Amino acid sequence: MKIGIHDLEVATTHYVLDLDTLAERHGIDPKKFSIGLGQDAFSMPAPDEDIVTMAAEAADTLLARHDVSKIRQVLFATESSVDQSKAAGVYLHELLGLPANVRSVELKQACYSGTAALQMAVNAIARTPEEQILVITSDVARYALDTGGEPTQGAGAVAMLVTANPNLVEIEPGSGFHTSDVNDFWRPNDSTTPYVDGQLSLDAYLTATTAAWDDLAARRDLSIDDVDKFLHHQPFTKMARKQLAALAEHTGHELSDELIEESMSYNRALGNTYTASLYFALTAQLHNNADLAGKRLGFFSYGSGAVAEFFTGVVQENYRDHIYPEHVAKQLENRVELTYDEYRTLHSDFAATSETYTTQPTTHAPFRLSGVTEFQRRYEAQ
Structure with missing residues (x-):
C-alpha cells in the first residue's frame, strides 16, 4: 500500500x-x-x-x-x-x-x-x-x-x-537517522531571538548529512545514483549547494547542481522558514519540473541541536493534475x-x-x- x-x-x-x-x-x-x-x-x-x-x-x-x-x-x-x-x-x-x-x-x-x-x-x-x-x-x-x-x-x-x-x-519505508548534542543554534525560554554559532552550524549540518545518508544506504542497500532529485532544508539556499557538494565528496559520485536547482525558487524569496523549508523545496520542485513522474526524491531534513533524517519518496504519475x-x-x-x-x-x-x-x-x-x-x-x- x-x-x-x-x-x-x-x-x-x-x-x-x-x-x-x-x-x-x-x-x-x-x-x-x-x-x-x-x-x-x-x-x-x-x-x-x-x-x-x-x-x-x-x-x-x-x-x-x-x-x-x-x-x-x-x-x-x-x-x-x-x-x-x-x-x-x-x-x-x-x-x-x-x-x-x-x-x-x-x-x-x-x-x-x-x-x-x-x-x-x-x-x-x-x-x-x-x-x-x-x-x-x-x-x-x-x-x-x-x-x-x-x-x-x-x-x-x-x-x-x-x-x-x-x-x-x-513516502518510501526506511530512513537514515543521525542525532548528536551540538550547540550550533538554540533559543532559551527567556530570549525572543536565537543564538547561532554559524561555522559550527554549517559543520554540524554537513556532518549530519553524510551520517544520515550512510545510515539510509546501509539499511536499504541504496546507491546515491538511485536518487533522481535532492531536496534539502534550506536556511539559505547556498547551504543546499554546500550540502550536495559534501555528499558528492563523501560518496565519490558526481552530483551536479541540476539535481537541486528547481527546489530553490520559493526559499530564495521567502527566507528561512525552519520546519517548512524542506517542504517549500518539495513544493518548488513539483511546481518547476514537469518530468518528475516516477522519479525518486531524496529528502534531507536537519534540525540544529542536532537531529537529521534522510528519506526518499516517489513522485506519482499524475502529480501535475x-x-x-x-x-x-x-x-x-x-x-x-x-x-x-x-x-x-x-x-x-x-x-x-x-x-x-x-x-x-x-x-x-x-x-x-x-x-x-x-x-x-x-x-x-x-
Whole structure:
C-alpha cells in the first residue's frame, strides 16, 4: 500500500523585505546576499500574523478540496511556538472548524520536526488506511538586528494532507537517522531571538548529512545514483549547494547542481522558514519540473541541536493534475514591500503582550490574531 503526501498548500506573510534594501543600508555588496547566501528577500509577519494564521490559511485552502470528516489528527511542527503549553494545532482546529474527535499535538526539534510529523502520519495511516492526517509546518525565523543571521530571517507555512494512495508523493519505508548534542543554534525560554554559532552550524549540518545518508544506504542497500532529485532544508539556499557538494565528496559520485536547482525558487524569496523549508523545496520542485513522474526524491531534513533524517519518496504519475503553482505566485506577489525604517520598527514591536489589541486588520489573509487579553491569544476569521 502506498502512503504519502496526497495534497499540499502554502502560505506566507503580509510583508517582505528585499535584501538589496538591507544591503544598501548596511553598506554591504548585495551580491553577498544574492550569491553568497543565495537569498533575494524574506517574508515578515504583520502584527496580526503568526504561525497559527499562516498555518490556517494554508490548511484552509488545502481542505477546501477534501472531506474534513476523514481527518483524525493534526500534527503541527514548529520551532517558533506561541505558547509553552497549548499546542498551536488546537488554535488551528478551531479556526478550521474541524470535528471534535481529532487528535492535535505540537512537535518541536528545531527545523527537523516537520519530518517527524510526516513520518508519524505515514505510520499512523499504515494502521488505519481509511483515515487522513493534516501535517502542518509553520515558522517565523526572527534574528536580532545587526547580526549575521539577520539576512536569513523569513516566514511561511506548508500544510500537507497525508493519506493512502497519495496523488503527489509516496513516502518510501526506511530512513537514515543521525542525532548528536551540538550547540550550533538554540533559543532559551527567556530570549525572543536565537543564538547561532554559524561555522559550527554549517559543520554540524554537513556532518549530519553524510551520517544520515550512510545510515539510509546501509539499511536499504541504496546507491546515491538511485536518487533522481535532492531536496534539502534550506536556511539559505547556498547551504543546499554546500550540502550536495559534501555528499558528492563523501560518496565519490558526481552530483551536479541540476539535481537541486528547481527546489530553490520559493526559499530564495521567502527566507528561512525552519520546519517548512524542506517542504517549500518539495513544493518548488513539483511546481518547476514537469518530468518528475516516477522519479525518486531524496529528502534531507536537519534540525540544529542536532537531529537529521534522510528519506526518499516517489513522485506519482499524475502529480501535475494536483499542484497549484498559481497559489504560491499569488502569495509572493501580494506581499507588501517594507522600507528599511518600517522593517526596523516592525521587528522591534513584534511581540504580542498580555494586553494587546489589533483592532484594525493589517493583512488581507483569511485569518488573523485579533489580540491578546489576560495572556490569552484570540484569533478570528475575516
